[in-house]
Amino acid sequence: MKRIRLGFANLIIEFTDRYLALKRIEYWANRGTGFPKVVYGPEGCGKTAWLRQSVELLGERGFDVIYLNPIEEEFAIEIGVQSLRDRLINLVREATSRLSWGGVAWSVIDVVREAISLGRGKIAIIIDDAFQAIGLDRAAIYVKGLLGILEHPPRPYERIVTIVATSEGVSRREIGRHEWADLLAMWNMGRDGFRQLYEQVPGDKPPFEEVWKLTGGNPRILERLYENNWNGDAVVRELIDKKGVRAFIASLGPNDRELLIRALEDPDVLMGREGIPLMNRLIELNLALEIPEWRDDNLWIDAPPPERDLELGIGKYVAWQSPLHREAVKRALGMT
Ligand SMILES: Nc1ncnc2c1ncn2[C@@H]1O[C@H](COP(=O)(O)OP(=O)(O)O)[C@@H](O)[C@H]1O
Ligand SMILES: [Mg+2]
Incomplete structure (x- = not known):
């Protein structure tokens, strides 16, 4: 897997460590996620970095990948078919001009349904820092919308990976009280991985x-x-x-x-x-x-804290x- 490069203060550094977190992505790539996975963790623990590296990994595994970060106003649509890619990008563009980035997050659901209708079989949907833009009160409904893609697709699909990340500890409860998603925690980096990062500075x-x-x-x-x-x-x-x-x-x-x-x-x-x-x-x-x-491993992305x-x-x-x-x-x- 190609390691992505990330901005770090005024530097460009290489994605470091997070071996287990990437293993987890591979596992999901091989079987799909079932329920959307909602990942929460401290601000700055490296959720976005991990998700960006995951976009790369899933792309290499033949997935169409839709990555959206409404807070940083970033999105990436990696879809094998140029015409479909353009179409989806236009959909998102339209949404940005019409709506807020929160609106774009909602439009992703339509974008994915469209991709499935057009016969795309392996799709990854990655929504980073979604709930700040959508509103914490609507977080659970949004996740239910994502679940709806998996449960009522417009056409059969092979595998879908759905990941939502949030730094808002508050959303943990909002998501946790419904049966629409699996909650996973991510912690700061482990000592060895963090040392490698430190050495790059x-x-x-x-x-x-x-x-x-x-x-x-x-x-x-x-x-x-x-x-x-x-x-x-x-x-x-x-x-x-x-x-x-x-x-x-x-x-x-x-x-x-x-x-x-x-x-x-x-x-x-x-x-x-x-x-x-x-x-x-x-x-x-x-x-x-x-x-x-x-x-326990099943509750955590990457290594849990002590x-x-x-x-x-x-x-x-x-x-x-x-x-x-x-x-x-x-x-x-x-x-x-
Ligand atoms: N595994 C990693 N390797 C290299 N840099 C990382 C890694 N994880 C985080 N960073 C860097 O640390 C900073 C904070 O990480 P970020 O992914 O934005 O955190 P979060 O999304 O959890 O708030 C960013 O500059 C990011 O590029
Ligand atoms: Mg982030």
């Missing part, structure tokens, strides 16, 4: 151990650190500012504040009667995530998106 840099402790294997945090000349404080300030952590902290009553301080040490304290409302707010702000309590790693902020049930996300909260609490 040129110039003077802090030792790997230090970078690992700041990022917990999150490539976006690595990118921000590099962009800020390895100034961790600058990246923490960025996070506090962007996510409105200050206002969030200011809004807390004394009990929640106390609980939040304990959650810095162990995020699992949030998984209790008192902690749930606070946990929900941390999830909404994309600072923490509720994760599957089991580290059962618990409190140094990195990973609990059994709840995890900080990265150590620097936790640090942002700690700073805003005035604790450093």
Whole structure:
């Protein structure tokens, strides 16, 4: 498989690692997905990178691939038949001029049905960061629309692979309460893979151990650190500012504040009667995530995080998106 090249700050780097996640794509390529697969994980953990590499892989396996990222306003339509490709691209173009990118996501469903009607048998539909554009409240209905393609195709097909990715931890519940999709979690990169990525970053840099402790294997945090000349404080300030952590902290009553301080040490304290409302707010702000309590392969794309790693902020049930996300909260609490 050809490894794709990805933008990384001002660099171009090669797609790295994610061996199991690509194996998973191969598995689906061989048998189709059945239910749409909804993948969620921390912001910047590498969902988009993995999906872009998957477009390449599925293309090599003879799939027509439709990839859409409404947030980054990107799409790729790789279809073996030129006329059909043009037709589909026009459909998407029409949708962009008429509607929002959320509308384009909806039009993909028609595009795929059209492709099946025209006799295309192996199709991959990859919708990246879909729910932000569609609206979280409509996420489940959208997934049901995708399921509808599989269940009521206009014509028999050979194999369809449907993957939807989201960084919105909130959508996990919205999707999970219906039987229309399989939910899978993706975590930050494992140590070995992340080291390979770290090695691709040129110039003077802090030792790997230090970078690992700041990022917990999150490539976006690595990118921000590099962009800020390895100034961790600058990246923490960025996070506090962007996510409105200050206002969030200011809004807390004394009990929640106390609980939040304990959650810095162990995020699992949030998984209790008192902690749930606070946990929900941390999830909404994309600072923490509720994760599957089991580290079984079938619940995860790629390698799961360790059962618990409190140094990195990973609990059994709840995890900080990265150590620097936790640090942002700690700073805003005035604790450093
Ligand atoms: N496996 C990987 N190999 C190389 N670069 C990666 C990998 N995963 C992520 N990156 C880079 O890290 C940054 C964040 O990854 P991205 O895929 O955008 O995260 P997400 O979509 O989960 O928010 C991007 O610059 C991306 O190119
Ligand atoms: Mg992404």
